[in-house]
Amino acid sequence: MTVxxxxxxxxxxxxxxxxxxxxxxxxxxxxxxxxxxxAAGRDPRVRCVVLAAEGRGFNAGVDIKELQANGHSALIGANRGCFEAFAAVYECEVPVVAAVQGFCLGGGIGLAGNADAIVASDDASFGLPELDRGALGAATHLARLVPQHLMRALYYTSRTATAAELRAHGSVWKVVPRAELHGAALELAREIAAKDGRLLRLAKAAINGIDPVDVRRSYRFEQGFTFEAGLDGVADRVRDTFGKPSEGQVPR
Structure with missing residues (x-):
C-alpha cells in the first residue's frame, strides 16, 4: 500500500x-x-503533475472498514485527510492532470474534480455513492464536473456518469482505451510541461484566483454535515448495511 x-x-x-x-x-x-x-508541485524541476492509480479503479474514497473500527477518531482523520489531499491537488503550484481508470467514486471525485484536467479510460465511471455509505461530501467537486441539476440527481441517487458523458459536458479532456491511458495522460502533461515553468506557476495561481467557488471553504462546509451524520448515528446505521442485500435483493 503506497503513494x-x-x-x-x-x-x-x-x-x-x-x-x-x-x-x-x-x-x-x-x-x-x-x-x-x-512536494511534486514545490519541485522547481516539475512543470506538470500526473495523478494516477494502479489496480481496478482510480479511487473508491475512504476506507469504510477503518471508519467502522475506529469511530469518530477515524472520521475526524478521514475528514482532515481528504481535505488536505483535495486541497493539495487544487493548490499544487503546477497544473495537475488526473489519469482516471475504472471507478472514480467518493474521494476520487474530490481528487479529479480539483485537478486541472482529466484524461479517462473508456471504462471510467464517476459518482458519489455517499448516501449509500452513511456519508456526505464532495458535491463541491462533482459540481465542477457536471451541470448543477445533473450533479444533484447523481448525488441523491448515488448513480454514476461515464467518462464519455463527462467529456460531452466538457470536463474530461480525452477518453481512450485503458491500455492507452498512461500514454494519453503523459501526452497532455508533456504539452503543458513544454511551457515556461515560471509562467505556468503564475497561470495556475491566476486561474485559481478567479474561480467562482472557494473549493476549500465549500468542501469544509459539507464536512460539517458529514460529522453531524456521524454524531447522531444515522451514518453508522446506513454504513452498517453497506454490502448487505436489501429486502428482495438476491445476494451475489
Missing part, C-alpha cells in the same frame, strides 16, 4: 496511488497523497 512519485520525463512528475484492492484510502493514505502532491 509513490516518479519522474518519467523532463518536467513531469507522476504521483501514483496503489492501495489494493480498490484504492479506498485509510487516513494515512490521504495524508501521504497530500504530501506527495505538494
Amino acid at each position: 509513490s512519485t516518479s519522474f518519467p520525463e523532463k518536467g513531469i512528475a507522476v504521483v501514483t496511488v496503489d492501495f489494493p484492492p480498490v484504492n479506498a484510502l485509510p487516513v494515512t493514505g490521504w495524508q501521504d497523497l497530500a504530501d506527495a502532491v505538494r
Whole structure:
C-alpha cells in the first residue's frame, strides 16, 4: 500500500496511488497523497503533475472498514485527510492532470474534480455513492464536473456518469482505451510541461484566483454535515448495511 512519485520525463512528475484492492484510502493514505502532491508541485524541476492509480479503479474514497473500527477518531482523520489531499491537488503550484481508470467514486471525485484536467479510460465511471455509505461530501467537486441539476440527481441517487458523458459536458479532456491511458495522460502533461515553468506557476495561481467557488471553504462546509451524520448515528446505521442485500435483493 503506497503513494509513490516518479519522474518519467523532463518536467513531469507522476504521483501514483496503489492501495489494493480498490484504492479506498485509510487516513494515512490521504495524508501521504497530500504530501506527495505538494512536494511534486514545490519541485522547481516539475512543470506538470500526473495523478494516477494502479489496480481496478482510480479511487473508491475512504476506507469504510477503518471508519467502522475506529469511530469518530477515524472520521475526524478521514475528514482532515481528504481535505488536505483535495486541497493539495487544487493548490499544487503546477497544473495537475488526473489519469482516471475504472471507478472514480467518493474521494476520487474530490481528487479529479480539483485537478486541472482529466484524461479517462473508456471504462471510467464517476459518482458519489455517499448516501449509500452513511456519508456526505464532495458535491463541491462533482459540481465542477457536471451541470448543477445533473450533479444533484447523481448525488441523491448515488448513480454514476461515464467518462464519455463527462467529456460531452466538457470536463474530461480525452477518453481512450485503458491500455492507452498512461500514454494519453503523459501526452497532455508533456504539452503543458513544454511551457515556461515560471509562467505556468503564475497561470495556475491566476486561474485559481478567479474561480467562482472557494473549493476549500465549500468542501469544509459539507464536512460539517458529514460529522453531524456521524454524531447522531444515522451514518453508522446506513454504513452498517453497506454490502448487505436489501429486502428482495438476491445476494451475489
